[in-house]
Amino acid sequence: MWNRRKDGRVYLESVSVVLEHVVDPDDAARLTQRLLATIALSTDIGVTRVRVTASIGISLFPDHGLTHRELFLRAEMAMHAVKEPGNNRLGFHPVMAA
Known part of the structure; x- marks a missing residue:
């Protein structure tokens, strides 16, 4: 759902992307960095x-959950954690730090 802030900026609350056959956290991070770089390209x-x-x-999967519900919840938790210091960042669910 698109929303408009008081300062005029428009934002989309969330979008989900599911990638199959990605099991290595480094591969997931590389793919996500490429996605961030593409999203960040400005246009007129x-x-x-x-x-x-x-x-x-x-x-x-399976480190952060066994069901789609658990995986989406944990990805959302990670997203909110990386939003605090600023936008245009990525982060894993905190279990990855253990």
Whole structure:
């Protein structure tokens, strides 16, 4: 769902991407960095320069959950954790730090 902030910026609350056959956290991080770089490319729409940023949370099966519900919940937790210091970042569910 698209939302508009009081300062005029438009944002999308969340989008989910499911990648199959990615089991290595380094591979997931590399793919996500490429996604962030692509999203961050600015473009012109009419006379307006548009820049998009994203905060991405990552969870991996089976380390962070066995069901889609558990995996999405943990990815969302990771996303909210990386949003705090600023946008355009990625992070794994905290279990990865253990």
